Amino acid sequence: MTEPILEVKNLTVEFKLHDRTIRACDNVSLTVNRGEIVGIIGESGSGKTTLVFGILNLVQAPGEVTAGQVIYHPKGGRPVDLRTLSPEEFARYRWTNLTSVFQAAQNVLNPTLRVKEHFLETVWAHDPNAREEDVLAKARDLLSQVRLEERVLDCYPHQLSGGMKQRTIIALSLILNPDIIFLDEPTTALDVITQWYILEILKRIQKDHGLTMVFCTHDVSIIGSVVDRLGVMYAGELVEYGPVLNMFKKPTHPYTAGLMTAIPSLRDDVTKRKAIPGNPPDLANLPDSCRFAPRCFAHAQGLCEGDRARTGQLYPSHPGQYTRCYSWEKVFKS
Numbered sequence: 664m665t666e667p668i669l670e671v672k673n674l675t676v677e678f679k680l681h682d683r684t685i686r687a688c689d690n691v692s693l694t695v696n697r698g699e700i701v702g703i704i705g706e707s708g709s710g711k712t713t714l715v716f717g718i719l720n721l722v723q724a725p726g727e728v729t730a731g732q733v734i735y736h737p738k739g740g741r742p743v744d745l746r747t748l749s750p751e752e753f754a755r756y757r758w759t760n761l762t763s764v765f766q767a768a769q770n771v772l773n774p775t776l777r778v779k780e781h782f783l784e785t786v787w788a789h790d791p792n793a794r795e796e797d798v799l800a801k802a803r804d805l806l807s808q809v810r811l812e813e814r815v816l817d818c819y820p821h822q823l824s825g826g827m828k829q830r831t832i833i834a835l836s837l838i839l840n841p842d843i844i845f846l847d848e849p850t851t852a853l854d855v856i857t858q859w860y861i862l863e864i865l866k867r868i869q870k871d872h873g874l875t876m877v878f879c880t881h882d883v884s885i886i887g888s889v890v891d892r893l894g895v896m897y898a899g900e901l902v903e904y905g906p907v908l909n910m911f912k913k914p915t916h917p918y919t920a921g922l923m924t925a926i927p928s929l930r931d932d933v934t935k936r937k938a939i940p941g942n943p944p945d946l947a948n949l950p951d952s953c954r955f956a957p958r959c960f961a962h963a964q965g966l967c968e969g970d971r972a973r974t975g976q977l978y979p980s981h982p983g984q985y986t987r988c989y990s991w992e993k994v995f996k997s
């Protein structure tokens with residue numbers, strides 16, 4: 664049975680710069696169900712990190728969450744709007760319920776501490792009475808789940824390779840039994856083989872722990888085989904959201920369609936791959952039309968006027984799938 668674990672409603676994050684305001688996350692709404700893996704894809708600068716920061720209360724000045732709700736449904740507990748909590752109340756949910764692994768994650772390891780001290784400090788920060796041997800037993804178990812040997816506990820971060828560090832961080836992020844984990848480009852700094860390996864591990868962990876994962880990347884080829892549902896961001900907006908297979912086979916937003924044909928695959932003929940022409944708009948200088956209109960084949964072919972007002976909402980297209988393209992039926996008929 665699907666039950667929501669997180670409902671993001673109309674979340675808006677603005678950056679107030681000296682002469683202008685940028686909406687890096689614009690009125691984004693999406694629901695994540697318990698136990699699923701949701702992927703968020705979009706070009707660099709489309710607002711993926713800003714969305715996750717907005718959800719996790721991490722936005723810092725000059726940025727500000729200016730609207731929206733982030734409703735978290737704890738297991739067996741009452742739903743809570745994380746945005747209405749005081750910092751102290753929010754801190755109770757952070758790490759124990761909602762955890763994260765970020766792009767520059769490797770910096771979270773303190774070079775002067777051994778891996779085991781990272782596990783101990785993380786747990787003791789939340790439960791000063793936890794017994795060392797219990798924490799280390801659990802740390803060993805988590806390390807084995809990310810295919811690391813126990814001896815890693817005695818290593819300093821500089822003694823580990825990039826892939827080992829990243830797996831250590833993933834194990835560390837699981838030590839407090841979180842309910843939902845946000846992974847923002849957790850593998851980008853790694854080579855492709857290591858990326859696949861880590862994704863396989865994450866998938867396994869997700870199955871074994873019934874974890875919910877939200878996974879951001881600009882590289883859809885990496886997560887296509889891992890996620891259950893996919894959200895596509897463009898210029899701060901969520902433009903399409905739906906079950907991953909449908910998104911690949913039956914996209915209903917021209918931007919998603921473009922992303923899918925731009926995906927490299929091991930089997931494919933590189934010359935047939937087409938990048939989407941043009942660049943994303945400057946967020947400080949957005950077109951008055953649909954944000955994607957300047958790059959949209961349907962707009963170029965006169966199939967859609969690209970009326971800005973009508974892109975202000977998501978429209979249901981296929982089952983469980985939603986698109987911001989109000990002309991999707993016309994554009995994707997056949």
Ligand SMILES: Nc1ncnc2c1ncn2[C@@H]1O[C@H](COP(=O)(O)OP(=O)(O)OP(=O)(O)O)[C@@H](O)[C@H]1O
Pocket residue numbers: 678685687705706707708709710711712713714725726880881946
């Ligand atoms: N600290 C900041 N100050 C000003 N503007 C910012 C700041 N952080 C983000 N932005 C704006 O928000 C936009 C979205 O940035 P964000 O980092 O969320 O994109 P992203 O999709 O995560 O990109 P990437 O794939 O490169 O990680 C940026 O293009 C930038 O205009």
Ligand SMILES: [Mg+2]
Pocket residue numbers: 711712713766847848
């Ligand atoms: Mg980012």
